[in-house]
Amino acid sequence: MSERQSSRKDAIRNREAVLAAADALFGRRASPEDVTMADVAAAAGVGKGTLFRAFGDRAGLLRALYEARLEPIGQAVETGPPPLGPATPPRDRVLALLDALLCFKLDNGRLALALEESGSGSSPYRAGHYERWHGLLRAVLEQIPGLADGDFTAHALLAATRADLVEHLAGVERVPRERMREQLASFVAKVLAPEPLPGGTVGE
Numbered sequence: 001m002s003e004r005q006s007s008r009k010d011a012i013r014n015r016e017a018v019l020a021a022a023d024a025l026f027g028r029r030a031s032p033e034d035v036t037m038a039d040v041a042a043a044a045g046v047g048k049g050t051l052f053r054a055f056g057d058r059a060g061l062l063r064a065l066y067e068a069r070l071e072p073i074g075q076a077v078e079t080g081p082p083p084l085g086p087a088t089p090p091r092d093r094v095l096a097l098l099d100a101l102l103c104f105k106l107d108n109g110r111l112a113l114a115l116e117e118s119g120s121g122s123s124p125y126r127a128g129h130y131e132r133w134h135g136l137l138r139a140v141l142e143q144i145p146g147l148a149d150g151d152f153t154a155h156a157l158l159a160a161t162r163a164d165l166v167e168h169l170a171g172v173e174r175v176p177r178e179r180m181r182e183q184l185a186s187f188v189a190k191v192l193a194p195e196p197l198p199g200g201t202v203g204e
Helices: 004-028 037-044 050-057 058-079 090-107 109-117 128-139 150-159 165-170 175-192
Strands: none
Touching: 004 037, 004 050, 004 058, 037 058, 037 175, 050 058, 058 090, 058 109, 058 128, 090 109, 090 128, 090 150, 090 165, 090 175, 109 165, 109 175, 128 150, 150 175, 165 175
16 A cells, blocks of 8 residues: 555544544534534544644534535435435425425534534625535426526525524424424425416416
């Protein structure tokens, strides 16, 4: 094995160790802010320099951990069967995508909240993960006949799954998980309801 190949394997191994350590720490601490880069480096058994070279900063580490947890959903969206996969009718797929995102944030609330709050003041709407979800939803919405302004509608629908709102509903208002899913489904159905055609009939 060449020195270059060995270094690459070491980098991959270190990255996996860091993500596993960060995952465990975020799961145990009461607040994401309680987890520092030094904590993660120590738990992973790597130097802080290695951590910063691999992820850049704390926000970069959060993004990498978020993407790692989200990967199974991403694969289902890209190549999977209905209801998330590309063969799903667009109205059904919009609901399934938002339901999957809501459930993900309920299961990964601390991480999602930390990621949305990170970025040194930069807009969360510029984040790569947000732009991908917005682009996907917009593309599916544009397949629905008669639905105007898919760009804004995608933003509005994603706002219903923001981590701070999900955290408030689940933690403060104590809305049960299944009730929250039902409320989201009802909201999406209203947004996507076919508009009446002239004469009072409903368009397809």
